[in-house]
Structures are given as C-alpha cells and as structure tokens.
Amino acid sequence: MKILSVVGARPQFVKLSPIADAAGRAGVEHVIVHTGQHYDPMLSDVFFTELGIPAPDVHLGVGSGSHGVQTGAMLSVLDAIIDEHRPDWVLVYGDTNSTLAAAVSAVKLHVPVAHLEAGLRSFNRMMPEEHNRVLTDHAADLLLAPTLVAAGHLADEGLSARTVVVGDVMTDVLYRVRDEVATRRSVLLDELGLEPGGYAVATIHRAENTDDPVRLRSIIEGLAAAELPVVLLAHPRLRARADVAGIDLDSGNLISHAPLAYHDLIAAVMASRGVVTDSGGLQKEAFLLRVPCTTIRTETEWVETVELGWNELVEDAADVPRLLARPRPAATDATPYGDGHAAERVISELSERAGPAR
Numbered sequence: 001m002k003i004l005s006v007v008g009a010r011p012q013f014v015k016l017s018p019i020a021d022a023a024g025r026a027g028v029e030h031v032i033v034h035t036g037q038h039y040d041p042m043l044s045d046v047f048f049t050e051l052g053i054p055a056p057d058v059h060l061g062v063g064s065g066s067h068g069v070q071t072g073a074m075l076s077v078l079d080a081i082i083d084e085h086r087p088d089w090v091l092v093y094g095d096t097n098s099t100l101a102a103a104v105s106a107v108k109l110h111v112p113v114a115h116l117e118a119g120l121r122s123f124n125r126m127m128p129e130e131h132n133r134v135l136t137d138h139a140a141d142l143l144l145a146p147t148l149v150a151a152g153h154l155a156d157e158g159l160s161a162r163t164v165v166v167g168d169v170m171t172d173v174l175y176r177v178r179d180e181v182a183t184r185r186s187v188l189l190d191e192l193g194l195e196p197g198g199y200a201v202a203t204i205h206r207a208e209n210t211d212d213p214v215r216l217r218s219i220i221e222g223l224a225a226a227e228l229p230v231v232l233l234a235h236p237r238l239r240a241r242a243d244v245a246g247i248d249l250d251s252g253n254l255i256s257h258a259p260l261a262y263h264d265l266i267a268a269v270m271a272s273r274g275v276v277t278d279s280g281g282l283q284k285e286a287f288l289l290r291v292p293c294t295t296i297r298t299e300t301e302w303v304e305t306v307e308l309g310w311n312e313l314v315e316d317a318a319d320v321p322r323l324l325a326r327p328r329p330a331a332t333d334a335t336p337y338g339d340g341h342a343a344e345r346v347i348s349e350l351s352e353r354a355g356p357a358r
C-alpha cells in the first residue's frame, strides 16, 4: 500500500508524527507532501526534527496569502504530484486550507481520499476551518473520526457509511511526549524565572480573535489582568496583527514569548496552573494532561472537555482572571479521545480498503 500525506500547518505536523511511525512499522510506503502553508522554522521544521518525522518528499512552498490565493496555489501544483505518485490513499489532516486543497485535488483525480479528524463541527460558519471541514468530509471517501460525537455529526450529514471511529492521533503523540518530558524541567521556568504551578500558558491565533483590533485589545487586556504571570506563546499572525494595531503583548502580568517546540510546550503546560487558548489542539492537550483550560471562543469542537468540567468557554476576555483562579475541576478517568493507538488503527483501516483504483 502507498499513502500520500498532505500537510502544511503546525497541528498537522503533530498528527503526521504518529501516522509516519505507524506506517513505517507496518512497512507501508508513505510519501509526505508539505504545502508550505507554515514556513517559519518554529511552526514547521522544529516539529519534523524533534518528533522524528521523515523530511517531506515534496515541498510546495506556497506560503501565505488570502484563503483563495493560498488554497488555489496549492491546488495548481497538487494535481501533478498526486498523479505522479498515484497512491492508494491521499491522507488529509484536520481543517486547514492545505486539507481542503489536497482533498479537492485527489477527488477530482479519482484517487481515494481519507480525512483524518473527520466530523468535527463548531457550527460557526464564520470560521474558515468550518468550511474546510465540511467540504473535505463531503469530498472524502473514508472519514476517520476521532470521537463518537464526530461520528454522530457525520451521520447527521448522511455520511455514516463512509465513517469509522479510530480515536485521536493527537492522544498517541501526547502520551508519548508526556512520558518523555515527565522528568524534564520546562525551559520556560528557567528562562522566565517562573515557579511550577505559578503561571498560566496562553495562545491566541484564530482569525475571529486576532483580526478585529478591538476584540484583540480586549483579549490582551483580559490576559494582562490575571493574578498570576501569563506566558503568551505568540503565533506570527498574532504578533503581526498586534503590531499593526499598536497593542503591547507585554503589559500587566502578560509576558509574550516565541512559539515553543512540541516537547517544550507540553512540559510548559504540565507545569502550569492553567491554559488560556483558542486552539483546538491545546484544549485537548490540556484536558489529557488534566490542566484546567479556558477557551476564548463561543463554541468548541471538543465538547467532551467542557462536559467533563476541564474546559470553560468564555466570550468576554474580562472573565479570564476569574476563570484562571477557579478551583481545580473534579478528577475524571474518562478517555473520550482514545487510548493512544489511533494511528495503528488508521493504517489498518487504510490497508483493509486499499485496492485497485476506483
């Protein structure tokens, strides 16, 4: 069997890591295509190096642009690559513009497409990720759902015949890295002079939070007003928008810092009192590490984190200081995101269904 994975943005490199491992162990031929959506070394190369992912076989180098320009630039070159490799499966990940471009290219070439992390829904049609998810799920031949809730959404859209629940591959990599960093002190503690349990970790990058300067200012003010130091791991998009709007990312108790590599991020979260974020992945990582999370969004795709009491959604960032000071939620041993072996299941589902082209 031959799989061609298309990735381009930071969370996709994390998901690729356990898939590349499992493919290697199963002796599956695996071609990796990097679209170049993320190009900063701290958003891209560092993940390949430290998570042991083989270097991409093909790099498209598309870079930034409006959604149409970026997606179109990927589409215009993916046809030739998919046609050259003619894999049994094109595997697409998550909900970025790279996901949609690869799904559209493959389906039109009649090459089977599998969507990893299928069925997530925010039901917020203002989010670019929501368009990408819905369109990719409806184009794909095999929908690899991470949770029962995701499979339920696919069933509601008439897609249950193409759906299989495999668990969440982010759990696979998180458990591995958690064990690797368990005895390692977070680099942030020494660099910033922080105490374990005495600070929070924050990330903000979503368009709906960064692109309106009034909204962005209110979020930064909310974080800065916390009673404990808040380390803001600033995505380049956030830094660019804050610079243009003249918003200081180092005010009050807020300390801005460059994005961290994956191991350092997990170590920093494990030693923190809480997480404040608008990232889907980090909400789940906080839950899996049992660190309380506050999510600056009106909804979440990862509803289990909220239902189990470990994640609070907040629209008005003025509530962040209060939520960071809330008591620790009740312990739970629930495992809505699988057992850490999702990637093996993905490879075996793909192998079972691989065959002559449709």
Ligand code: UD1
Binding pocket: 009, 010, 011, 037, 038, 039, 040, 043, 064, 065, 095, 096, 097, 098, 128, 129, 205, 206, 207, 235, 236, 237, 240
């Ligand atoms: C993308 C995904 C989002 C995912 C996020 C993870 C889409 C629609 N969004 O958002 O779902 O959660 O990745 O980080 O695909 N930039 C750089 N260097 C880079 C990459 C981006 O400076 O390496 C800057 C550019 O100014 C760019 C902006 O960040 O215009 C936005 O980047 P883009 O890849 O378009 O979207 P993200 O916000 O990263």
